[in-house]
Amino acid sequence: MFPWRLFSACAVLILLSGCDIPNAEIRGTITYEKVPHSSISHGLEYTKSFDVPVRGVEVQLIEDGSVIATDITDSQGQYKFIKKMDTFVKIRVRAELVNETGDSDSNEWNVRVVDNTNDKALYTLETDVFEVKRESMSIDLHAASGWQEGQGYTSVRAAAPFHILDKVNDIFVKLDAIGDVQLPALVINWSPNNIPQFGDVTTGEIGTSYYTNGQIFLLGAEDIDTDEYDQHVIIHEWGHFFEDSIARSDSIGGPHAGGDHLDIRVAFGEGFGNAWSAMITDQPTYQDSFDQDQATGFSIEIEDNDVINPGWFSEGSVQSLLYDIYDEASDGQDFINLGLEPIVDILTGPQKETDALTSIFTFMTFLKNENPSFENDFNNLLEAQNITADVDIWGSNAQNDGSLPEALPIYLELNPADVIRVCTSTSQGADGNKLANHRFLKLNVPSDGSYTLTLTPSRDNDIDGYILSKGTEVAKNEEPGIEPAVITANLTQGVSIADVIGYNAEGTSVAATCFDAAFQMN
Known part of the structure; x- marks a missing residue:
């Protein structure tokens, strides 16, 4: 018979009656450091930073490299897991908001904050591996700003992606209160390498904070321009995503x-x-x-x-x-x-x-x-x-008319067999998006069929034209040169819009020009 001293109390019980390892409750709060703006300079005031709960994000319980359980933080940033004692695990927090229920009556969204300069890696916050050795354990995680007063950013800017995500969460809270909104996936690209220079976005040359095609890019260049704490900028760009995805712009x-x-x-x-x-x-x-x-x-x-x-x-x-x-x-x-x-x-x-x-x-x-x-x-x-x-x-x-006669009327009526004279302007700037850089023609289409719009410049200018139906492009002519721009399209009865802009003869810069617009059914 083996000496009793070789067995633990649980081992003795296992021999006699079977003994399960007890469960432990692991709970905690996830927070990030928020840096407010000065009401005077409108810059950031790091000395007045404070902790804010990370809401609505997924928290993972990881054992041996595998995710064994998940939870979603509540409005206080809290999570909870139940795990066997005498095991070794770690906690990971993912910078994403996901609410995909598959229920048409529930709001859905999927937002991830990634590093566009690191193969779009998702930002995470995690603990070291620890032993579950008490029946109740409190494991809090905090994402710090990384700022050291007088020295600048001296460590990882862990709070940045979670503040960005928290501002998006503010939007979802408001939308949830007013009804059903189904949103496609959105990727938000932020990196400390994102600088105000246009070029290769994979190295951070994003130029400015902007939205395009299901993605937001945000500046992060220390001592130049950072937007991760500029909540109005973040929400403004999300507004463009909203227009593009479920509204219209x-x-x-x-x-x-x-x-x-x-x-x-x-x-x-x-x-x-x-x-x-x-x-x-x-x-x-x-x-x-x-x-x-x-x-x-x-x-x-x-x-x-x-x-x-x-x-x-x-x-x-x-x-x-x-x-x-x-x-x-x-x-x-x-x-x-x-x-x-x-x-x-x-x-x-x-x-x-x-x-x-x-x-x-x-x-x-x-x-x-x-x-x-x-x-x-x-x-x-x-x-x-x-x-x-x-x-x-x-x-x-x-x-x-903004002191610009070419600005009115906003739309010029054009019926089949008509020819009208139209002029653009660069008096308010030549960026291509200023008043009267573009002129709009209201094409009245009497019946379904094939139509041709001919735009003939009166001087040596390049003309580009686009035909739109409910904002969607159906035909265009962007060919360089000073020849007439001819656009043929199948149009449905009703109204289509022609959008016309003039360039210099080389087609390299926006230029004021006049042209004749003719519209006919083929």
């Missing part, structure tokens, strides 16, 4: 700033992005940090009704209008408090199917139709921004 993008006279599509898209960031945060002061120690910045007062160069071509006018429609504050002409839902309904409903290009005119026309009791209030808001209150989707009655 006809914006052509490009450089823009307050006071610019913009292409009608760009004015609405950028004004919406700014207003959206204020709606989600309920903070109408848009802040963007940059420069040495990220200590400098600029701000935009979204709610400010005193806009430089107001009008339908102004992103400032658009953002002011949209935020006034949303918010509770009564200021100036603003006595409306519709909240987020009516705005989302218009963007994902009638504006998505409009024949006209997306603009403040399409949005306000549909908003008036859906909310007739507020028509007088809407009119007051429009007139305060020097926008004609008697709107239709075409802006037919627009009077404000």
Whole structure:
């Protein structure tokens, strides 16, 4: 018989009656370090940073390199696992928000924050391997900013991807409160290597923070321009994703700033992005940090009704209008408090199917139709921004030409067999997205069939033309040279839009030009 001293108490019990290793509860809180903005300089204030829960992310329990259990953090950043004692595990937190239920009645999303300079590796936060040796264990994880006062970033900027994700989570919380929203997957690319230089995005040369084709790219260049803590920038770019994925945006993008006279599509898209960031945060002061120690910045007062160069071509006018429609504050002409839902309904409903290009005119026309009791209030808001209150989707009655006669009418009517004279302009800039760089022709199509649009320049200019149906390109001519641009397309009865822009003879820069537009059925 073996000496009793060779056996543990549990071993004796196993011999006698069978003994299971007891379970342990592993729980904890996941947090990240948030760095706020100064209300004076609008730069970052690292000395005032504080801890914030990481909400809605997947936490993994890993044993021997395999994921054996998962949990989702709650609104307090808390998670919980049950695991056998006397085992060795680690905890990993993934920088992604996933809610894919397969239920059409539930909101769905899938957002990942990755490093575009490291093969799009997903950012994670994890512990070392530890032994489960108590029946109750508390394992907290914290993502620090990596900032050392007086020295800059001296360690991994672990908090950055989780702050980015947390701002997206703010959007989902608001959308969840107003109804059913099904969103496709989104990848957010952030890296400390992301610099304001255009080139190879896999090395960080992203140029600026922007959205394109299901991906957001965010700057991270220390002492130059970082956007990971600029919540308005993050949410603004997400707004472009929203427009592109489940609403509609006809914006052509490009450089823009307050006071610019913009292409009608760009004015609405950028004004919406700014207003959206204020709606989600309920903070109408848009802040963007940059420069040495990220200590400098600029701000935009979204709610400010005193806009430089107001009008339908102004992103400032658009953002002011949209935020006034949303918010509770009564200021100036603003006595409306519709909240987020009516705005989302218009963007994902009638504006998505409009024949006209997306603009403040399409949005306000549909908003008036859906909310007739507020028509007088809407009119007051429009007139305060020097926008004609008697709107239709075409802006037919627009009077404000931004001191640029070529800007009106916004759409020129063109019927089969007609020939009309059209001029573009570069008086407000030649970036390709400024007022009257493009001119729009409203092609009235009497019946289904094949049609040809001929654009003949009157001087040595290159002409590019595009035919659009509900914002979707159906035909184009971008051939270089000074010959007439001929575009043939099968069109359906109703209205299509021609978008025309002029270039110099070499086709290398935007140029003001005049041309004859002829439209005929083949």
